[in-house]
Amino acid sequence: MGEAMVALQMKQVSKRFPGTLAVDHVDFAVKKGEVHALIGENGAGKSTLMKTLAGSYNDYTGKIFINSQEVTLHTPLQAKQQGIEMIYQEMSLAQPISIAENILVGRLPRKGLFLDNKKIISQSKKLLERVGLSHIDPKIPISEISQHEAQLVEIAKALGNDPHILVMDEPTSALSREEVNTLFSIINNLKQQGISIVYISHHLPEIFEVADSVTVMRDGKIVGNHQICDVTSEKLVEQMVGRSINEFYSKRDANIGEVMLSVKDLSRYGFFHNVSFDVHEGEIVGICGLAGSGRSELARSIVSADPTDDGEIYLEGKRVKGKNMNAVMREGIAYMTENRKTEGLALRMSVEENLLAAMIPELSVGLIYSRKRGKKPMGDLIEKLNISAPSTNSMVSNLSGGNQQKVLLAKWLAIKPRVLILDEPTRGVDIGAKMHIHHVIEDLANNGHAVIVISSDLPELVGLSDRSMIMRNGHFIGEIGKDELSEDTLLLAANGEGRS
């Protein structure tokens, strides 16, 4: 490896948090113009390592070289000056501010003393075009666009800075396949220009698609470094998890019983119209669709988290009467949100409090809450989902993303609802954890519960569900049975090219 070829070199870099050594004497190098994948389990330290590079921490130890020059990266500004840009795992846009200003933050074009408004709009429009958002007015605030659009805006923002090194921390977790394709072509383009990219993802197929080389992290250390052509996905998984995982999706013998949940002509005008379907006891039903097809809205309306304009819902033949989520939950339907940070977890509360949040009424005797009664379910859940946290008292915000996701899931498993709707249950979760989560979901179904899984992860839908329903533009356009279920059929159907 020629010296000149190395864009970034980190030597013996460590970063400690109270109670954890998140990055443990890491040596990490990226060549000019390569896409370097960084993978590892949840909590392995990927984000922390990259945030160190992006100047988030002023107390890391070790040395960082950019183009063979030693640099100190104690503030994001210092990192930016070195041409380092990062797209963060957790959305980092200012909601009330316009898209244009979010994209150009810190370097708004000026004319003399004052801002050049025309240029602001034209520059941001150009960047939006690059990520396929040409239809969006850059003057509107972020709060008015959807999450996947915001993710693209984030990418546009990073591109605008003309980085030499671009770090992408799970950029595709909220994107549709099409948008992922756009992203990949952008990445290839950047590569041509000699820009180095660090790409963090839990989707191994993506990595084989886009990366040139890959580094594997485990427990804060580097455990492997390969050219992509020299390695197989099995090998990577083994390095990540520390053991080999042979079979991703065990074939489950579904024991499907009576109709459990029956949705009749449900509509929320402007979001989804006339949706009808049944879910049976012991069944796992997938809902597939492109981002924005109205899947989440449908689920939220079913549990009355959002209003409904028309239609009925029956649970085991009885009309669901609850007018708010809490009443519907009591009748036996629960929904796990896709927005872990903003709606799923109370980040400033402890693991224990989050785990048991939905269970409070069950754990209470009359009006009195019994903490003792929560101990056992909590222990069981932590074990079942293999949640790794410094302690049950630590704040959830200090957990890695994947572990947060597990806490969120555990919160819903805890109440054992008759019907559980899971919205993107494994978003941002590592392969090992994903396996656990899948097993848990299957367990639930095997015990006679009904599960609805909304996921953009097609292999997950194919592997997990007994049948899958397709949503497009707010309508149910049909379902695909287990035998026909494959990534291709799903994709075709969701895009409106398959059967309907």
Place this chain on the structure above:
Amino acid sequence: MRKVKEKGSKGISYFVDKYRIFILFAILLIISIAFAPNFFNAFNLTSIMKGASLYIFLAIGMTIVMICGQLDLSVQSVMNLGAVLVIGLRTWSGFGWIWSILIAIAAGAAMGLINGLIVTKGKIHSFITTLGTMTITSGLVFLYTHGGSISTEGDFALGDLMDQTLIPLFTLRVIITVVAVLVFSLILNRTRFGRAFYMVGGNKDTAWLAGINTNRKITTAFIISGSMAALGGALFAISQNSAVPNMGTKGISPLMVAIAATIIGGTSMAGGKGGVFKSFVAVLTIMIIFNALTCFGTGYEVQVFANGLVLAAVVLYEALAIYRADKIKGIRTELLKEVQNK
């Protein structure tokens, strides 16, 4: 690629929402002109603006601080500090006016700096911090004046100049006030320096990751707030030829007026939204309400009531607007048409 209509369509409700303070202002002004006796004449309009001047200086700072997602409860004490310092330095210490004013502003800025440092370095909520410094500053003010007030002892020259109507309707003090509003509006809207306040309030982490020194930005906001409050107090004291150490300790205080106006003007307490000019119009709106009610000869209780009602209406309106927006957020118009066609 899915087809989406360009977002942010500018319907009537959008217009009302964006310009609501101007609409409110216009409506109240027209009602007052039409019905309130002795309201619509140059003398009274000037008087309204003179009265507004003090609150506007507080509202300027309050707005910028709120845009950063913070709150400054100390503005009123700092205003009193500016007032007693400018007169005290002049009368007791024999400084010239310029120096007195500059030192008063500097003292306000210093209080702002302290607020900013406690909020950013000590990481204490600004509500708490400024509640504490409010008490401290008010103690300092009393200590300086021994609990009494200070006057210029018959030196009315500058005070008279301040109250002179230089342009029809505008006294010198009002002109300074309006200039301050325009300058800060310009800074906030049209400079990088100003936009950064919005970014910090909109999302502190984003701003920090974008290389904005968020702590410095917040501290700057408090410094602006402190110095504007002190300047407002100083100008008021000069035109009054005297300074009172305890303004606003009873009744609807200037602090409450400033907070109310900032909110009524559309600045969000959550940060990232708002503007100085709107707060300015909001102060004028409140002043019109007070003035017109006095013209009608109503008692003070009606004024308190009216002030509360306007504030309540605005807060409720805002809450309902967000509620509505949340409900239709992400609604797909082409899908809606489907229902309408049925």
Place this chain on the structure above:
Amino acid sequence: MNKKIEKQGSVSQNIAHEKQSGKILDITSRFGVYGILIVLIIAGIFINSNFFSLNNFKNVIQAGAFLGILCAGMAFITYSGHFADMSAPITMALSGIVTISCISFGIVPALLIGIGAGVLVGVINGIVIGKFKANPIIWTLAMNFVVSGIIRWVYSNKQIYPDVESGGSIAGEMFTNISRTYLWGIPISVFIMIGLLLIGQFVLSKTRYGKQLKIIGSNIDTAKLTGINVSRNILIAYIIASFAAALAGIFVTSFGKVGAYYNGEGYDFRAVTAIVIGGMTLSGGRGNMIGVLGGVLTIGILSNLMTFIGIGTFEQQIVTGAIFILIVWINSNSLRKLGRDDA
């Protein structure tokens, strides 16, 4: 399997680790205000020989009783992430003045109506804030103005007296005696304060409602999507707060022997101060009532001590403000060091 055990191991190890190093911080974060209290008391012993006496402590706790009663309710607002109830002063005034104007119906009906009037303010607040998510500070501030205007108008800016309104009957005297009734030489307001704070502590830490309120305080959207009836719980918090404010108002009015629109002025900020000193954070979901009691006592002891030293009124303000900030800093800093807060 191996790995699982290893992970489990790390959890318990970490707990052990945290137990050792975090204990002091943990105590500081929960009850830090008592540390300050002890420091102040020790200082007091050196300053004046009369300071360390039962009588003096009785005075201090008595002086804080009305404030403590108010805080026992308002803390629910802070805990639920809604900062403070700025309409507390007018709620206090309202319940007092209404009780006095109904005093001729007899003391019990009068008290019920008076407290009911105060609770009505809380109900309105609770509905508007809980259901429509109006900004709590500004809404309650607006309510304070509106209700104040109404009271002033109804009573034409006058104050009314229990003995006059009751026509000299026993009810008037009973009313003024509410705050002058002693049990073992201690006013009943002290017992009520301690009782309310203990009940509050119990409700916050041991009941289903308290647990849910904590989630609401930490993240209201999460609470909603956890199936917690957010608007109802917030309404309850405002009802509790207004009930406590009404009760405090009755005591203040009874003690001052007059019903007037200004009874309760200044109590809003004083209550926030006590609550926050006591370790509740404005961001919600943190703190406990024992701390709030400590906050009330600290404010009392501090002013007691400064009077003993002979510090003037103005210097007292400066010292109070500074110590207030200092205590809050100690509390929040230990929370942060513990990794329990990121604010």
Place this chain on the structure above:
Amino acid sequence: NTTTPAVEADAPADDAGDAADDATADDATAEEAEMSNLDKSLALNIDSVVGSDGQPLLLDLEKKDVPERPADPDALPEEDPLHWYDMEYAGWGAMDKENIPASPADGSIGKKVIVIINGDHPYLTAYSNGATIAAEAYGMDIQIMSPNWDLNVQNQQVDQAINAKPDMIILIPLDAKAAVTQFRRINDAGVPCIASNMLPEAEAMKYVIGWAGPDDWGQFRMLADVLAEEIGGKGGVAYVQHAPGGSPYFARCWGPLSQFAANYPDIVTLDKQAPGFEADKTKQLVSDWITKFGDELTAIVAADDSAQAIGIIEALKEAGREDVKVIAAGNSKIGMDYIASGELLAISYQSAEADGATPIKMAADWFNGLDVDPVYYLPKHVITQADVADFLPAQW
């Protein structure tokens, strides 16, 4: 109801109203038609107008001996009564009046008066009540404005009052020094003006016809004498002060303090604190004093006889220290009840209604072309248990 004015059935107030009506009526009797407005005004009988406490509202006014002004009062120690000369005797000085309009001398009837008070307080409600009764008696139109303790609002109301072009503005300033500019402004606008209740700075007196109000300093000197007598001219006194910022803050602490210093050298000052007007805060302060000073504490001087008095009395009771003597500025219902029960030693008689009526009287005198002194003091009196019954029911 304590505040309805007890105007007798055949009270002259009614006559005054009739007279005013008649003056404009076409079918007036020849005799009345001949009478000028001035004559009619002078003929009004105002002596029997009484306030809600049954005391005559428009009393004979008190004169006060005004000593020579020392060369530099500020140079004297604070304990010296003359240190406070400029505050205590504001208005009496040989200051030249500036630009005071000449009296129209055409009678009070039909004149329009705007009274700007300083804020809302039951005392001021009674004050406004008294002013209204008196204005009616004199046949004047009266409008009352309240800025609720906000100087900025009061300035605006001054402007609004000027703008309404009344025949007279009566102003209770919020602050002695800030008042100068306010009166100057009214004076500039050519509107005759009277200062009321709160003593403004001497400088302000240039611009007003005069000042009418209670002699706070004088009253507290009298109260101080009563107290000194009671405690035998020796002991420790603590002062519960008025809220800082206004003249009562000084008068009600330094008035008695300097009186003691001048005449009773054995009386010592223990402490001065301003706890505000809250009973419970005052109680804590006094409890602290009792603990701190023990037997040294002989007496307490309070700036307020309602909330502060309650706090003081309760603290004393609780500590079993009924021996401590208390004097306060009066005369609220609470204060007088305490006097009646012997818990307060003495309060000053300061009729709120008379306080409101006196500037009206000054205005009327001026409209009627009578001689107007620069200062109209309310009569001073100390209320003790012996005569408290005469002053009940209370006005506020």
